[in-house]
Structures are given as structure tokens and as C-alpha cells.
């Protein structure tokens with residue numbers, strides 16, 4: 001565990017009021033934990049700017065499996081990137097719609113490229129990439 005430092009922050013009263021209202025709504029017990037999370041979030045964003053860095057991501061896709069060749073296209077893309085797609089889960093939402101959750105691990109540029117291919121596949125109704133972190137550099 002690393003040592004804890006304390007520091008003072010000056011900011012406009014109205015800005016602080018808004019921040020306090022927000023963190024209360026989000027369920028934070030105190031400002032420190034909320035600020036720690038903001039900092040971690042920003043550091044993860046920075047990690048994703050380094051294209052050569054190793055990272056992990058979660059990709060969610062919603063699509064109608066009755067759409068011609070769609071399922072096959074999505075599966076083909078995944079088979080072409082075996083080394084970075086480490087897990088996938090398929091949920092049948094109703095008679096037509098499926099949710100696919102794909103976990104990717106590898107270099108940032110490869111993760112983005114593969115995710116973009118899947119997201120851009122025609123007739124995917126919803127797609128979202130969550131860029132996560134290996135966590136080792138965060139406390």
C-alpha cells in the first residue's frame with residue numbers, strides 16, 4: 001500500500017456545490033473517494049493514448065441474428081483476431097435480438113482496430129466499447 005498524501009484544493013463555491021451534489025447522488029461517502037475515482041478515470045484515458053500499451057476492453061453488441069449473414073460476419077471477425085479476443089458471451093434477448101459481450105486483451109491499437117471493425121458491421125443495432133485497464137499502474 002502506498003503512503004497517503006493530503007492536499008488542499010481551492011475552487012469556486014458554486015463548482016464545489018455542484019460537485020458535492022453530484023457525488024451525493026452517485027453515492028460517494030466523501031469527496032476523497034470521488035476525487036480518487038476521477039483521477040483514476042483520467043489516468044486510464046491517458047493509458048489508452050499509448051497505442052503500444054497492453055490493455056483490456058469490453059465490447060457490447062446488440063443485433064438481430066436473422067439479419068442476413070450478420071452473425072457469420074461478426075463471428076468471422078472474431079476468429080480472425082483470436083489472439084486478442086479472450087472471451088465472449090452470447091445472450092439471446094428475444095426471438096430476434098442477441099447481445100454479445102466480447103472481452104479483448106492486447107495492444108491498444110489492436111483492440112481499437114478490432115472493436116471498430118465489429119462496431120462498423122452493418123446492421124449492428126447498438127455497440128459500445130468500454131476501454132478498461134490492466135489495473136497494475138493504478139492504486
Ligand code: NI
Nearest residue numbers: 065091092098
Ligand atoms: Ni442469440
